[in-house]
Amino acid sequence: GAGVSQTPSNKVTEKGKYVELRCDPISGHTALYWYRQSLGQGPEFLIYFQGTGAADDSGLPNDRFFAVRPEGSVSTLKIQRTERGDSAVYLCASSSGSSGTSGNIQYFGAGTRLSVL
Amino acid sequence: AQSVAQPEDQVNVAEGNPLTVKCTYSVSGNPYLFWYVQYPNRGLQFLLKYITGDNLVKGSYGFEAEFNKSQTSFHLKKPSALVSDSALYFCAVRDPWNAGNMLTFGGGTRLMVKP
Numbered sequence: 580g581a582g583v584s585q586t587p588s589n590k591v592t593e594k595g596k597y598v599e600l601r602c603d604p605i606s607g608h609t610a611l612y613w614y615r616q617s618l619g620q621g622p623e624f625l626i627y628f629q630g631t632g633a634a635d636d637s638g639l640p641n642d643r644f645f646a647v648r649p650e651g652s653v654s655t656l657k658i659q660r661t662e663r664g665d666s667a668v669y670l671c672a673s674s675s676g677s678s679g680t681s682g683n684i685q686y687f688g689a690g691t692r693l694s695v696l
Numbered sequence: 697a698q699s700v701a702q703p704e705d706q707v708n709v710a711e712g713n714p715l716t717v718k719c720t721y722s723v724s725g726n727p728y729l730f731w732y733v734q735y736p737n738r739g740l741q742f743l744l745k746y747i748t749g750d751n752l753v754k755g756s757y758g759f760e761a762e763f764n765k766s767q768t769s770f771h772l773k774k775p776s777a778l779v780s781d782s783a784l785y786f787c788a789v790r791d792p793w794n795a796g797n798m799l800t801f802g803g804g805t806r807l808m809v810k811p
Binding site for chain 1: 700730732737738739740741742745786788797798799800801802803804
């Protein structure tokens with residue numbers, strides 16, 4: 580079956596521009612996560628959706644970052660006034676369950692490599 | 697707060713030899729622990745997880761990991777390495793009582809298996 584799909588795979592933009600990154604989770608997965616992976620580091624949590632609502636956005640670095648999931652499936656990560664420090668690989672993951680003790684596996688997409696010039 | 701440490705940036709092993717990739721964690725309560733592998737230009741691929749029960753868990757591609765509560769470790773192991781195992785490996789922890797459900801990752805360990 581289809582896995583987590585992220586588009587575009589690469590995005591090059593100029594400092595100050597607005598970008599949108601898209602994530603299509605595995606069909607039927609209610610939980611969706613965004614992570615950011617900087618060069619040479621492990622992924623860092625940004626935001627978690629359960630259904631349509633953001634259950635935890637504590638990882639968003641500042642108010643330039645925003646994410647939506649209006650119909651509980653596809654999610655878009657939006658970055659305003661991009662800065663060079665935003666350059667990273669943005670990873671999306673989905674899982675089948677809600678939070679709690681279920682230990683559900685998070686399945687990751689290939690990521691979007693964002694380069695801010 | 698939860699954290700993960702992978703003390704080795706790189707592990708080198710000869711093909712056919714056993715391999716170990718180290719991971720230690722810090723979390724309040726009992727942790728959920730995961731190993732993921734990342735190949736170039738690919739997303740993270742799940743290998744195995746520990747939730748509860750037997751301390752030795754087996755996963756994909758012949759990998760296994762041993763949960764050691766007293767040492768707060770979850771080292772990844774494989775009895776006989778393959779050149780195709782060369783990749784970046786990430787250990788991750790989740791606090792099951794954290795409603796955020798987030799994974800906290802270590803910095804990764806690059807495994808190089810030489811023929």
